[in-house]
Amino acid sequence: MSEQTSTSWQPSASDFAPKPKHQTADAITRPAMSYWQDAWRRLKENKRALFSLYLIIGLVTFTLAGPYLWTIDPSAQDLDQIGMAPGADRNVTIAPAYQPWYGPTDDQTYANDNALGLTLVGNATSQAVRLAWRGNDYDQADYGYKIYRTLFPLDAGDAFGLPLMESKNHYFEDRLDLQPTDYYYTVVALDSQGVETDQFATLKLTVKRVITVLEAQQRGLTKNGPVAEGEQIKLALHPFGTDYLGRDMLARLIYGGQVSLFIGIFAPLLYVLLGVIYGSIAGFMGGAVDQLMMRFADFAVALPFLLFMILLKVIFGIGPGESGVLPMLVAMVILLWPAPARLVRGQILQIREEGYVSASQLLGAKTNYLVFRHMIPNTMGVILVTITFQVPSAIFTEAFLSFIGMGVAPPTPSWGSMCNDGIKSMLTRPHELFFPALFISITVLAFNLLGDGLRDALDARMRNRE
Amino acid sequence: MRSKSTSNSNTHSNSLSRQLGLYFVLAIVFVAGLLLALNQLAGLMGTATQEAQAVDFANNSISAVLREEPPQLDSSKATDSTSGLVLGHIMEGLLRMDLQDRLSPAIAERWEVTPTHATFWLRKDAKWSDGKPISAADFIFAWQLALKPETGSEYASLLYPIENAEAINTGKLPASALGVSAPDPHTLVVKLTRPIAFFDKLVVFPTFLPIREDFYNATQGRFGSDAKDLLYSGPYTIKSWVHGASMLLERNPHYWDSNRGKLAQINFAYITSDATATLNFFKDERIALARLQAENLTEALRLKWPIRRFADGTVFYLEFNHREDHLSRNLNFRKAIQHALDMEELVYKVTKLPGYLPGKSLFPEWLIGVEKTLREEYPASTVTVDSAKARAYLALAKEELGLAEFPEITLLTSDNPVSNIQSEWLQEVLKQTLGLTIKIDKQIFKQRLAKMSSGEFGLLLGGWGPDYNDPLTFGDLFASWNLNNRGRYKSEQMDALVATAQNATATPDRMKAFGAIQQQLFDDVVILPMYERGVTYVVHPQLKGVKRRVIGAETDYTYAYIDPDA
Amino acid sequence: MLRYTLKRLVLGILTVWFIATATFFGMHAVPGDPLSNDKSTTAQIRANLEAKYGLDKPLLTQYAIYLKNISQGDFGISFTQENRKVNDIIKEHFPISAILGILAIVFAALGGILWGALTALYRNRWPDSVIMFLVILGISVPSFVIAAISQMFLVNINTLAGTTVLPVGGWGTVWHMIVPAMVLGLSTMAYLTRLMRSSMLEIVNTDYIRTAQSKGLPKTRIFSRHQLRNAILPVVTVLGPAIAGITTGGFVVEIVFAIPGLGRYFVEAIQQLDYTVIMGTTVFYGAFLVFMVILVDLLYGWIDPRVRINP
Helix, strand or coil: CHHHHHCCCCCCCCHHCCCCCCCCCCCCCCCCCCCHHHHHHHHHHHHHHHHHHHHHHEEEEEEEHHHHHHCCCCCCCCCCCCCCCCCCCCCCEEEEEEEECCCCCCCCCCCCCCCCCCEEEEECCCCCCEEEEECCCCCCCCCCCEEEEECCCCCCCCCCCCEEEEECCCEEECCCCCCCCEEEEEEECCCCCCCCCEEEEEEEEECCEEECHHHHHHCCCCCCCCCCCEEEEEEECCCEEECCCEHHHHHHHHHHHHHHHHHHHHHHHHHHHHHHHHHHHHHHHCCCHHHHHHHHHHHHCCCHHHHHHHHHHHHHHCCCCCCHHHHHHHHHHHHHCCCHHHHHHHHHHHHHHHHHHHHHCCCCCCHHHHHHHHHHHHHHHHHHHHHHHHHHHHHHHHHHHHHCCCCCCCCCCCCHHHHHHHCCCCCCCCHHHHHHHHHHHHHHHHHHHHHHHHHHHHHHHCCCCC | HHHHHHHHHHHHHHHHHHHHHHHHHHHHCCCCCCHHHHHHHHHHHEEECCCCCCCCCCCCCEEECCCCCCCCCCCCCCCCCCHHHHHHHHHHHHCEECCCCCCCEEEEEEEEECCEEEEEEEEECCCCCCECCCHHHHHHHHHHHHHHHCCCCHHHHHCCCCCCCCHHHHHCCCCCHHEEECCCCCCCEEEECCCCCCCHCCCCCCCCCCCCHHHHHCCCCCCCCCHHHHHCCCCEEEEEEECCCEEEEEECCCCCCCCCCCCEEEEEECCCCHHHHHHHHCCCCCCEECCCCCCHHHHHHCCCEEEEEEEEEEEEEEEECCCCCCCHHHHHHHHHHHCCCCCCHHHHHCCCCCCCCCCCCCCCCECCCCEEEEHHHHHCCCCCCCCEEEEEEEHHHHHHHCCCCCCCCEEEEEEHHHHHHHHHHHHHHHHHHHHCEEEEEEECHHHHHHHHHCCCCCEEEECCCCCCCCCHHHCCCCCCCCCCCCCCCCCHHHHHHHHHHHHCCCCHHHHHHHHHHHHHHHHHCCCHHHHHHEEEEEECCCCCCCCCCCCCEECCCCCCECCCCC | HHHHHHHHHHHHHHHHHHHHHHHHHHHHHCCCCCCCCCCCCCHHHHHHHHHHCCCCCHHHHHHHHHHHHHHHCCEECCCCCCEEHHHHHHHHCEEEEEEEHHHHHHHHHHHHHHHHHHHCCCCHHHHHHHHHHHHEEEEEEEEHHHHHHHHHHHHHHHHHHHCCCCCCCCCCHHHEEEHHHHHHHHHHHHHHHHHHHHHHHHHHHHHHHHHHHHHCCCCHHHHHHHHHHHHHHHHHHHHHHHHHHHHHHHHHHHCCCCCHHHHHHHHCCCCCHCCHHHHHHHHHHHHHHHHHHHHHHHHHHHHCCHHHHCC
């Protein structure tokens, strides 16, 4: 061999020496980046995604740092300010304690400007409105009266409003949900059959909100020194208004966020993750394994959710009043993974047949590599959409489960259950629904934008482009 | 990549959006076709709802809503209020309550109750909806049916005052042994096991309604489950019953009393429990009567609807667990809670519906005593809410129980919004006033019942609706043998009082016993009455004469009529 | 293909049997029982009732009897609607849920595909943002709020028009269905919109699209033949379970619009612990779901030749 070639070229030792490095010529113009570094870089460049990250950080800060900044107890009830809209009038007068009333004294004088002599006794306050009337005993027998109240001026022929009482007495004390506003009281005389006659009198009056010294103390309104009767002070400030029991909405939103964000983020993350793993194994293995695994998924998805939630609650032994957040999380993971699993399996089946997967396989890529390098990144878009969509659904599932006594125990709030409570009074007190719904919407928006950003960032095909 | 795609994306997306537009048009055509097909399909199924019109003067008919579907209309088995409502329109028994809530003759023209017997003389013109006369045998058959063990009637025990009834129900005697006889087709004689002063009031209950044997047998076990499987004795018949959807009642031409059944048709056009939906139907003039929630009151006032209210007769109370090892066994503990909870605050500020009355007694205000109402004759004792006193009682309890600190107390409630609010209010008040930690145990219906029976609660939000118009329907609740005494309160004195109330025949003696029961419930703080429930509702201005009842049909349209001028 | 279908059917029956078994024992393990009521009954009356429903027998015997009955297609008699057969309940109310569900799914699928494709085409431009906003609004508000608001809206339209434009509730004609179906399909539509957008974006960069582009095929043809058809795949995947989900999940819409569908019975049965109705509806829905999944898998093979399963 060597003799044949020796005529043309003789190798020397120097030929086998390493070539000197040409640092300038082969320099890489940008640092080598791993897949994840690259993804992070692209995420940071996406303004929408970045905005969503700030939103999420903001929400988490709101709910975690909130309790230190806004120190109102979320379960404290302020029954003087039930369902107050943000920015409602907070003036209140200190008044003596309520004393029962047994009708007017003998020297009561009656008004003469209406048919029955309907007169207000004392002051109209939020404690009580006391009415007395002379009655119509001078022209017909006295068979009793009906007392009505409304918030709107009455025209001839109008219904008198809310029926408060039917009484044989000539006086009436109203204590039902008195708000500082104008009321129109109507007293109608009845005939012997208990049917309303055309004898009636209407009285307009303005109710003044009052509380007692004791109540002022209980509600912490005496911090600026003691208060005296007749003095006007301001009730506690509720920047986001109050709910149906007069609890501070802001405090409830802060505390409610802890539950809702926890469930809203972790539950979908966990069960979608489980679904992704399950689905990708099924999809990748194919054949009998796939068949078996997917039939099990069908089985799991067909189980009645509510029934098995009740069962899991029993199994986990959650006692009354104990927080069921963790068991609820586990239960949601156990029962809700099949849908994402199906979805991912479908995607994997599709990608498995792609050219680059076959190429990778020919190059000797291992299963792990194939799944984590090719398949999962390529199904990322679908997975992310699923996770982001499960966020509100997890928040509402929590609310529903809490409502039937399986989630967080009252008085712990959550955004979902605040929404549920707010629906009933949607028309009259929209803020009770609006604020929790707003926070849920912001959360969902943030996760959708982040999902979009992540999708773009993690898209393997977009790597190193631009 | 991005620059490349944007360079031609305009032309790209333009042509593509045209393509999409085409698809969009195709989709609309497809949906239109589908809608047409589904319309045909839905029409074929015969489940269509009757066209609802709140008040239809031309056809003399009205429409209304049912809160839920009656499980079935077999009177021997009916237990729920919706069945009671429908049965009140389509059936009539021996006696009924009139417009003034007085006991009045119905199929029985007159009646007589002695300590040993009750006799009913039936009117001769009373007929079934197929034209055949209603005879005493129809009552005997119905009562025997209700008592047969295999029927499984939950209210069979109401018949127990009749001779041998209990033995039949427990399977010891055949149904034919029942102590009821018919000397002639229009006389019904009932043998009583013990003197029972209010037997005539009892027969108003649906379990006592007549059922005709030949018809019952012809339905082959489906009696009461469909319009065709029912025979009617009342002012209305069911013309059509679409399960889960609607029920159309029509005047019964064979009904004897021309004073009832003035409307030609009553169309229960919707079945839904949703309050908002019900209100929307009313607003849309689909139904003539709708319940209002506290949240809708302002809206109803603004629209100037005629609002009515009525107390539905149900009493709600806080039950204490009197079993061994429960804190609430301690009287001072119960007194502490009694002095801490202001039920007026609950009703006036939290529940906020007119018609609700702050609870003072287990016996609601509408119960009749000897002459006036029971509560007028025996006024209920009350305490003034006083947090200092409450704390003093609690300190006493703490000492007696030898506790360093009170443990957490469980409050068992149901999963509806009303008990939600109430339990949260209660929890906060007891925390603020007494420093007690209350854990709310919210359970859905059957799980709550299971816990109520097994006694897994410290406190319980309970309630009781009347079955018949006598104070005893409430009065025997806390006898030691009563299974509805969920807290298992046991007192010989109470048992003796209940026995007197059950067995005495003279009304004054019985009322005195009820007065004493009321006093003992208060002294011993067996329960804490919270409120008497009220219903606030709106009625179409042209619909007159609607009667709301505490017992029987909750909403009674049998006397209702349309006044087109209103 | 036939063999494959048969195999799937056999597996499907096994799945349904598993569902029935798990639900049966799960249901009996839940505390409480169908016979309890607000007012307690005496021990005797309870015993009468238990005997009537066969609840006095050992659990395994009850299970055996139950299996025998459902194998003959008999689901028994409801506990709450005492004289009604569960078969009748399903027969009368399922078609209503199904019609409503079909319409909802059609709205959801068509809307989802169209809006999704649109947002992908106008990615990060205003149509994308507007639809995104609507989608988020649609899923951030619970369905009963949407149902209640849309019903209120209908009432206002009718009041303004002075006549019935659309009925606010009830059942019978196609006019009763439109709004409830839209409300029912809304969240699925939102989901499909986003899913479609995402999978469209993924497909734009695949080799076959590039091949098709380089072949000089018209854009519209690439779009409809390749892009749309491939992007629809994940949509079809979720459609199967979604159909089953929508037909069972119609509870809220059925209550609000007073529609006599099966969803109400299903949810109420669980709260009432009505054993026979729980079993009947679960087994029925399980079978329905399994059938839909098989159907979707077959459909899948038809849309995407790559995943056509070798028999």
